[in-house]
Amino acid sequence: MRYIGECAIIFGITLVGELLNAVLPFPVPAGVYGLFLLLFLLCKGIVKLEDVEATGNFFLDIMPIMFIPATVGLIEQFGLIKEILVPIVVISLLSTLAVMAVTGKTAELMMGKGKGKEGDRQ
Amino acid sequence: MTFVQESMYLGFIFTILAYLFGVWLKKKVGWAVLNPLLVAAVVVIGGLLLTGIDYETYNQSAQHISYLLTPATVCLAIPLYKQLHLLQKNFVAVIVAILSGVATSVLCIFAMCLLFQMDHISYVSMLPKSITTAIAMGVSQEAGGVVTLTVVCIMITGIFGNMIGETALRWFRIKEPMAKGLALGTSAHAIGTTKALELGEVEGAMSSLSIAVAGLLTVIAVPVVSGWI
Numbered sequence: 001m002r003y004i005g006e007c008a009i010i011f012g013i014t015l016v017g018e019l020l021n022a023v024l025p026f027p028v029p030a031g032v033y034g035l036f037l038l039l040f041l042l043c044k045g046i047v048k049l050e051d052v053e054a055t056g057n058f059f060l061d062i063m064p065i066m067f068i069p070a071t072v073g074l075i076e077q078f079g080l081i082k083e084i085l086v087p088i089v090v091i092s093l094l095s096t097l098a099v100m101a102v103t104g105k106t107a108e109l110m111m112g113k114g115k116g117k118e119g120d121r122q
Numbered sequence: 123m124t125f126v127q128e129s130m131y132l133g134f135i136f137t138i139l140a141y142l143f144g145v146w147l148k149k150k151v152g153w154a155v156l157n158p159l160l161v162a163a164v165v166v167i168g169g170l171l172l173t174g175i176d177y178e179t180y181n182q183s184a185q186h187i188s189y190l191l192t193p194a195t196v197c198l199a200i201p202l203y204k205q206l207h208l209l210q211k212n213f214v215a216v217i218v219a220i221l222s223g224v225a226t227s228v229l230c231i232f233a234m235c236l237l238f239q240m241d242h243i244s245y246v247s248m249l250p251k252s253i254t255t256a257i258a259m260g261v262s263q264e265a266g267g268v269v270t271l272t273v274v275c276i277m278i279t280g281i282f283g284n285m286i287g288e289t290a291l292r293w294f295r296i297k298e299p300m301a302k303g304l305a306l307g308t309s310a311h312a313i314g315t316t317k318a319l320e321l322g323e324v325e326g327a328m329s330s331l332s333i334a335v336a337g338l339l340t341v342i343a344v345p346v347v348s349g350w351i
Contacts, residue, residue: 014193027264027341029256031195032334038199039206049203056197059190060326064159064316065141066191069133069184070255070277071163072170076177077274087238088271092251092278095230096309097290099252100283103223103332104296104305110215111298 006055009047013038126175133183140165157285159313195254195312198330201319205327208300216304220332223308224339227252228347235351243268245351249344251275254311257337265348276311283310284317299324307332 017034041047081088126132143165144158170180202209209216228249235245247267250258255276262272287306296302299322306314306321307329318329 010193010196014196017192017196027257027260028338029192029195029254031192031256032254032337034192034196035199035202035330035334038196039203042199042203043206049200052197053200056200059194059197060200060319062190063194063312063319065137065162066187066194067159067277067280067313067316068137068141068162068166069181069188070273071159071281072166072180072184073177074163074274074277075167075170077270080268080270081274084240084244087234087240088244088248088275089278091231091234091238091240091248092275093282094234095227096252096279096283097286098230099223099227099309100287100290100305101294101296102226103219103308104291104294104298104301106222107215107219107301107304108296108298110218111212111300 003055006052009052010038010055010059013041126173127179130183130186133180134186136169136180137162137166137184137187140169154285154289157281159284159316160281163281191312195333198315198326198333201323201327202330205324208324208327209331212300216300216328216331217335219301219304220308220335221339223304223332224252224336224343227309227340228343232347232350240351242266242351244271246344246348247271248275249348250340251279252309252311253337253340254333257341261341261344265344277313280310280313283314287314287317288321300328303328304332308336311336 013034014030016037017030020033021028021030038047038052042049140162141158144156144161147161148156148158166180170177231245231248231251235248243266246265247262249265249267250261250272255273258272258276259269262269283306287310291302291305296305302321303318303325306318306325311333315326315329315333319326
C-alpha cells in the first residue's frame with residue numbers, strides 16, 4: 001500500500017507540473033515545475049518526507065538508465081553532425097570543463113569568504 | 123523477427139542489462155572512461171547494429187524508461203529539501219556560483235565557435251547545451267537553432283560531465299561537497315546530477331538545484347549573446 005500512495009503523490013505532482021507547463025507561457029519544463037512544487041509542499045509540511053521517500057529514492061536510484069535511450073538515439077543524428085563532429089565535440093568537452101572549474105571555484109571562494117562557512121558541513 | 127519487432131520488454135531489459143554490464147566493467151577495470159552510462163549506450167548501439175534492429179523499434183520498448191524521467195526530476199526535490207538549510211545559509215554564494223557558470227558556458231561557446239568559424243545556426247544551437255533538455259529545446263528553437271543539434275550537444279556534454287566529473291573536480295582541487303554539486307549540475311545538467319547523487323546527498327541536492335537555476339538563467343542569457351555570431 002505504501003508505494004501506491006507515494007506514486008499517487010509523485011505522479012500527481014508530475015501531472016500538475018505538466019499542466020503548468022501547458023498553461024503558463026514560461027519555458028519551464030514539467031519536471032522543474034514539479035520539483036519546486038514538491039519542495040514547496042515538503043517545506044509547508046503538507047507532504048511529509050516519509051510520504052514520498054521510498055518511491056522517490058527508487059526513481060533517483062534508477063535515473064541513470066533513463067538517459068540511455070536518448071543517448072542511443074544519437075546514432076539517428078549522425079548524418080546531421082558528421083561534418084561538424086570535431087568542433088562540436090571539442091567545444092562541448094572544453095566548455096563543460098570550464099563551467100565545472102569556474103562554478104566550483106566560485107562557490108568555494110564565496111563560501112570561504114562569506115558568513116556561511118560553518119554551514120559547509122553538517 | 124516479429125517477436126523482436128513487437129516485444130515490449132526486449133529493449134527495456136537490454137538497456138538495463140547493458141547498464142549493469144557497464145557498472146560491472148567499471149568496477150573490474152576501474153578506468154574513469156568506462157562510464158557505465160556511456161558503456162551501456164555503446165553496447166546498445168552495437169547490439170542494434172549487429173542485429174539490424176532500427177532505433178525506432180528499440181525505442182518503442184525503451185521509451186518506457188525515458189517516460190519516468192519527469193517524475194524522477196520531480197523527486198530531485200527530496201535531496202534538495204533535506205539539504206535546504208545549506209542553501210539558506212549560502213544562498214548568495216550558490217546563486218553567484220551558478221551565474222558565473224552560466225556566463226562561462228555561453229562565453230566559452232562564443233569564443234570557440236569564433237575559433238572554429240561555426241555558422242550562426244550551429245552557434246545558437248550549441249548555446250543552451252549545458253542545461254536540461256526540456257528547457258534547452260525551447261531556448262534553441264527561440265534563438266533559431268536546430269533542436270536536434272542542441273540535443274546532440276546536450277547528450278555529449280552530460281555524458282562527458284558524468285564521466286570526467288569526479289576526476290576533473292580533483293584536478294581543479296574542488297573539495298567542498300556543495301561546490302562539487304553546483305559544478306556538476308551547472309556544467310552537465312541532470313546527467314551530471316546522477317553522478318552528484320552518487321557522490322553524496324549534499325552534492326546531489328546542490329546539483330539538482332543547479333539544473334533549475336542554470337536552466338532559467340540560460341533562458342535569459344542566450345538572447346543577449348545569440349546575435350554575436
